[in-house]
Amino acid sequence: MTMTGLTVSNKLQVTKEVKDALDSVVHNAGWSDAEIIEMTIKQEWSSKRRTPMNGLSTEEILKAIKDGYQVKAPKFSTGSRPSDAQVMDLVETYQAKRKEDTFSYGDGIADGIRFALRKMNLNVEGITE
Structure with missing residues:
Protein backbone atom coordinates (compact mmCIF):
# COMPACT_ATOMS: atom_id res chain seq x y z
CA MET A 1 0.00 0.00 0.00
CA LYS A 72 6.90 2.22 -8.59
CA ALA A 73 8.56 5.50 -7.77
CA PRO A 74 12.34 5.43 -7.99
CA LYS A 75 14.16 5.25 -4.69
CA PHE A 76 15.96 8.45 -3.86
CA SER A 77 18.16 9.22 -0.94
CA THR A 78 20.00 12.38 -0.27
CA GLY A 79 23.64 12.18 0.57
CA SER A 80 25.72 14.78 2.21
CA ARG A 81 25.97 18.18 0.61
CA PRO A 82 28.81 18.24 -1.93
CA SER A 83 31.91 20.03 -0.76
CA ASP A 84 32.97 23.31 -2.33
CA ALA A 85 35.86 21.43 -3.96
CA GLN A 86 33.46 18.93 -5.56
CA VAL A 87 31.24 21.74 -6.89
CA MET A 88 34.28 23.58 -8.25
CA ASP A 89 35.49 20.38 -9.93
CA LEU A 90 32.09 20.00 -11.59
CA VAL A 91 32.14 23.63 -12.80
CA GLU A 92 35.70 23.24 -14.15
CA THR A 93 34.79 19.99 -15.93
CA TYR A 94 31.70 21.61 -17.43
CA GLN A 95 33.60 24.69 -18.61
CA ALA A 96 36.40 22.61 -20.17
CA LYS A 97 34.01 20.22 -21.94
CA ARG A 98 31.66 22.89 -23.29
CA LYS A 99 34.57 24.36 -25.27
CA GLU A 100 34.90 21.18 -27.31
CA ASP A 101 33.35 20.81 -30.76
CA THR A 102 29.58 20.70 -30.98
CA PHE A 103 28.25 17.10 -30.96
CA SER A 104 31.58 15.80 -29.64
CA TYR A 105 31.92 13.48 -26.64
CA GLY A 106 33.05 16.37 -24.43
CA ASP A 107 30.15 18.55 -25.60
CA GLY A 108 27.82 15.70 -24.62
CA ILE A 109 29.34 15.54 -21.14
CA ALA A 110 28.78 19.29 -20.69
CA ASP A 111 25.18 18.95 -21.90
CA GLY A 112 24.65 16.04 -19.50
CA ILE A 113 25.94 18.00 -16.52
CA ARG A 114 23.71 20.98 -17.33
CA PHE A 115 20.70 18.76 -18.07
CA ALA A 116 21.02 16.81 -14.78
CA LEU A 117 21.36 19.96 -12.69
CA ARG A 118 18.34 21.58 -14.35
CA LYS A 119 16.22 18.44 -13.95
CA MET A 120 17.02 18.42 -10.24
CA ASN A 121 16.31 22.17 -10.04
CA LEU A 122 19.84 22.89 -8.81
CA ASN A 123 21.48 26.16 -9.69
CA VAL A 124 25.26 26.15 -9.89
CA GLU A 125 26.98 29.40 -10.80
CA GLY A 126 28.97 28.90 -13.98
CA ILE A 127 26.73 26.12 -15.28
CA THR A 128 23.01 26.81 -14.90
CA GLU A 129 23.11 30.54 -14.23
Missing part, protein backbone atom coordinates in the same frame (compact mmCIF):
# COMPACT_ATOMS: atom_id res chain seq x y z
CA THR A 2 1.39 3.41 -0.91
CA MET A 3 0.29 6.77 0.36
CA THR A 4 0.31 9.80 -1.87
CA GLY A 5 -0.87 12.95 -0.20
CA LEU A 6 -4.07 11.95 1.58
CA THR A 7 -4.97 9.09 -0.76
CA VAL A 8 -4.01 5.46 -0.24
CA SER A 9 -3.32 3.21 -3.22
CA ASN A 10 -3.57 -0.57 -3.16
CA LYS A 11 -2.17 -0.82 -6.67
CA LEU A 12 0.65 -3.25 -7.37
CA GLN A 13 3.98 -1.44 -7.68
CA VAL A 14 5.85 -2.67 -10.78
CA THR A 15 8.73 -1.73 -13.06
CA LYS A 16 8.06 0.19 -16.26
CA GLU A 17 8.71 -2.99 -18.28
CA VAL A 18 6.13 -4.98 -16.29
CA LYS A 19 3.63 -2.11 -16.58
CA ASP A 20 4.06 -2.03 -20.35
CA ALA A 21 3.57 -5.81 -20.50
CA LEU A 22 0.46 -5.66 -18.31
CA ASP A 23 -0.93 -2.77 -20.37
CA SER A 24 -0.76 -4.97 -23.45
CA VAL A 25 -3.10 -7.64 -22.00
CA VAL A 26 -5.06 -6.37 -18.99
CA HIS A 27 -8.41 -4.87 -20.01
CA ASN A 28 -7.70 -5.99 -23.57
CA ALA A 29 -10.68 -7.63 -25.25
CA GLY A 30 -8.38 -10.29 -26.68
CA TRP A 31 -7.39 -11.65 -23.25
CA SER A 32 -9.60 -12.89 -20.44
CA ASP A 33 -8.45 -12.52 -16.85
CA ALA A 34 -8.28 -16.32 -16.59
CA GLU A 35 -5.96 -16.53 -19.62
CA ILE A 36 -3.70 -13.80 -18.26
CA ILE A 37 -3.48 -15.52 -14.87
CA GLU A 38 -2.81 -18.93 -16.41
CA MET A 39 -0.12 -17.63 -18.78
CA THR A 40 1.59 -15.77 -15.93
CA ILE A 41 1.49 -18.67 -13.45
CA LYS A 42 2.88 -21.05 -16.09
CA GLN A 43 5.42 -18.41 -17.17
CA GLU A 44 4.41 -18.92 -20.78
CA TRP A 45 4.70 -15.33 -22.00
CA SER A 46 7.13 -15.50 -24.91
CA SER A 47 6.93 -12.21 -26.78
CA LYS A 48 9.64 -9.71 -25.90
CA ARG A 49 7.00 -7.21 -24.79
CA ARG A 50 5.27 -9.63 -22.40
CA THR A 51 8.11 -11.74 -20.94
CA PRO A 52 8.50 -9.38 -17.95
CA MET A 53 5.16 -10.78 -16.73
CA ASN A 54 6.78 -14.20 -16.27
CA GLY A 55 8.40 -12.85 -13.11
CA LEU A 56 5.11 -12.03 -11.38
CA SER A 57 3.84 -14.29 -8.62
CA THR A 58 0.26 -15.58 -8.50
CA GLU A 59 -0.57 -13.00 -5.82
CA GLU A 60 0.94 -10.18 -7.86
CA ILE A 61 -0.95 -10.94 -11.08
CA LEU A 62 -4.21 -11.26 -9.13
CA LYS A 63 -3.56 -7.93 -7.41
CA ALA A 64 -2.68 -6.26 -10.71
CA ILE A 65 -5.95 -7.41 -12.28
CA LYS A 66 -8.10 -6.67 -9.22
CA ASP A 67 -6.56 -3.47 -7.79
CA GLY A 68 -4.58 -2.15 -10.73
CA TYR A 69 -0.88 -1.44 -11.06
CA GLN A 70 1.48 1.46 -11.43
CA VAL A 71 5.17 2.09 -11.94
Whole structure:
Protein backbone atom coordinates (compact mmCIF):
# COMPACT_ATOMS: atom_id res chain seq x y z
CA MET A 1 0.00 0.00 0.00
CA THR A 2 1.39 3.41 -0.91
CA MET A 3 0.29 6.77 0.36
CA THR A 4 0.31 9.80 -1.87
CA GLY A 5 -0.87 12.95 -0.20
CA LEU A 6 -4.07 11.95 1.58
CA THR A 7 -4.97 9.09 -0.76
CA VAL A 8 -4.01 5.46 -0.24
CA SER A 9 -3.32 3.21 -3.22
CA ASN A 10 -3.57 -0.57 -3.16
CA LYS A 11 -2.17 -0.82 -6.67
CA LEU A 12 0.65 -3.25 -7.37
CA GLN A 13 3.98 -1.44 -7.68
CA VAL A 14 5.85 -2.67 -10.78
CA THR A 15 8.73 -1.73 -13.06
CA LYS A 16 8.06 0.19 -16.26
CA GLU A 17 8.71 -2.99 -18.28
CA VAL A 18 6.13 -4.98 -16.29
CA LYS A 19 3.63 -2.11 -16.58
CA ASP A 20 4.06 -2.03 -20.35
CA ALA A 21 3.57 -5.81 -20.50
CA LEU A 22 0.46 -5.66 -18.31
CA ASP A 23 -0.93 -2.77 -20.37
CA SER A 24 -0.76 -4.97 -23.45
CA VAL A 25 -3.10 -7.64 -22.00
CA VAL A 26 -5.06 -6.37 -18.99
CA HIS A 27 -8.41 -4.87 -20.01
CA ASN A 28 -7.70 -5.99 -23.57
CA ALA A 29 -10.68 -7.63 -25.25
CA GLY A 30 -8.38 -10.29 -26.68
CA TRP A 31 -7.39 -11.65 -23.25
CA SER A 32 -9.60 -12.89 -20.44
CA ASP A 33 -8.45 -12.52 -16.85
CA ALA A 34 -8.28 -16.32 -16.59
CA GLU A 35 -5.96 -16.53 -19.62
CA ILE A 36 -3.70 -13.80 -18.26
CA ILE A 37 -3.48 -15.52 -14.87
CA GLU A 38 -2.81 -18.93 -16.41
CA MET A 39 -0.12 -17.63 -18.78
CA THR A 40 1.59 -15.77 -15.93
CA ILE A 41 1.49 -18.67 -13.45
CA LYS A 42 2.88 -21.05 -16.09
CA GLN A 43 5.42 -18.41 -17.17
CA GLU A 44 4.41 -18.92 -20.78
CA TRP A 45 4.70 -15.33 -22.00
CA SER A 46 7.13 -15.50 -24.91
CA SER A 47 6.93 -12.21 -26.78
CA LYS A 48 9.64 -9.71 -25.90
CA ARG A 49 7.00 -7.21 -24.79
CA ARG A 50 5.27 -9.63 -22.40
CA THR A 51 8.11 -11.74 -20.94
CA PRO A 52 8.50 -9.38 -17.95
CA MET A 53 5.16 -10.78 -16.73
CA ASN A 54 6.78 -14.20 -16.27
CA GLY A 55 8.40 -12.85 -13.11
CA LEU A 56 5.11 -12.03 -11.38
CA SER A 57 3.84 -14.29 -8.62
CA THR A 58 0.26 -15.58 -8.50
CA GLU A 59 -0.57 -13.00 -5.82
CA GLU A 60 0.94 -10.18 -7.86
CA ILE A 61 -0.95 -10.94 -11.08
CA LEU A 62 -4.21 -11.26 -9.13
CA LYS A 63 -3.56 -7.93 -7.41
CA ALA A 64 -2.68 -6.26 -10.71
CA ILE A 65 -5.95 -7.41 -12.28
CA LYS A 66 -8.10 -6.67 -9.22
CA ASP A 67 -6.56 -3.47 -7.79
CA GLY A 68 -4.58 -2.15 -10.73
CA TYR A 69 -0.88 -1.44 -11.06
CA GLN A 70 1.48 1.46 -11.43
CA VAL A 71 5.17 2.09 -11.94
CA LYS A 72 6.90 2.22 -8.59
CA ALA A 73 8.56 5.50 -7.77
CA PRO A 74 12.34 5.43 -7.99
CA LYS A 75 14.16 5.25 -4.69
CA PHE A 76 15.96 8.45 -3.86
CA SER A 77 18.16 9.22 -0.94
CA THR A 78 20.00 12.38 -0.27
CA GLY A 79 23.64 12.18 0.57
CA SER A 80 25.72 14.78 2.21
CA ARG A 81 25.97 18.18 0.61
CA PRO A 82 28.81 18.24 -1.93
CA SER A 83 31.91 20.03 -0.76
CA ASP A 84 32.97 23.31 -2.33
CA ALA A 85 35.86 21.43 -3.96
CA GLN A 86 33.46 18.93 -5.56
CA VAL A 87 31.24 21.74 -6.89
CA MET A 88 34.28 23.58 -8.25
CA ASP A 89 35.49 20.38 -9.93
CA LEU A 90 32.09 20.00 -11.59
CA VAL A 91 32.14 23.63 -12.80
CA GLU A 92 35.70 23.24 -14.15
CA THR A 93 34.79 19.99 -15.93
CA TYR A 94 31.70 21.61 -17.43
CA GLN A 95 33.60 24.69 -18.61
CA ALA A 96 36.40 22.61 -20.17
CA LYS A 97 34.01 20.22 -21.94
CA ARG A 98 31.66 22.89 -23.29
CA LYS A 99 34.57 24.36 -25.27
CA GLU A 100 34.90 21.18 -27.31
CA ASP A 101 33.35 20.81 -30.76
CA THR A 102 29.58 20.70 -30.98
CA PHE A 103 28.25 17.10 -30.96
CA SER A 104 31.58 15.80 -29.64
CA TYR A 105 31.92 13.48 -26.64
CA GLY A 106 33.05 16.37 -24.43
CA ASP A 107 30.15 18.55 -25.60
CA GLY A 108 27.82 15.70 -24.62
CA ILE A 109 29.34 15.54 -21.14
CA ALA A 110 28.78 19.29 -20.69
CA ASP A 111 25.18 18.95 -21.90
CA GLY A 112 24.65 16.04 -19.50
CA ILE A 113 25.94 18.00 -16.52
CA ARG A 114 23.71 20.98 -17.33
CA PHE A 115 20.70 18.76 -18.07
CA ALA A 116 21.02 16.81 -14.78
CA LEU A 117 21.36 19.96 -12.69
CA ARG A 118 18.34 21.58 -14.35
CA LYS A 119 16.22 18.44 -13.95
CA MET A 120 17.02 18.42 -10.24
CA ASN A 121 16.31 22.17 -10.04
CA LEU A 122 19.84 22.89 -8.81
CA ASN A 123 21.48 26.16 -9.69
CA VAL A 124 25.26 26.15 -9.89
CA GLU A 125 26.98 29.40 -10.80
CA GLY A 126 28.97 28.90 -13.98
CA ILE A 127 26.73 26.12 -15.28
CA THR A 128 23.01 26.81 -14.90
CA GLU A 129 23.11 30.54 -14.23
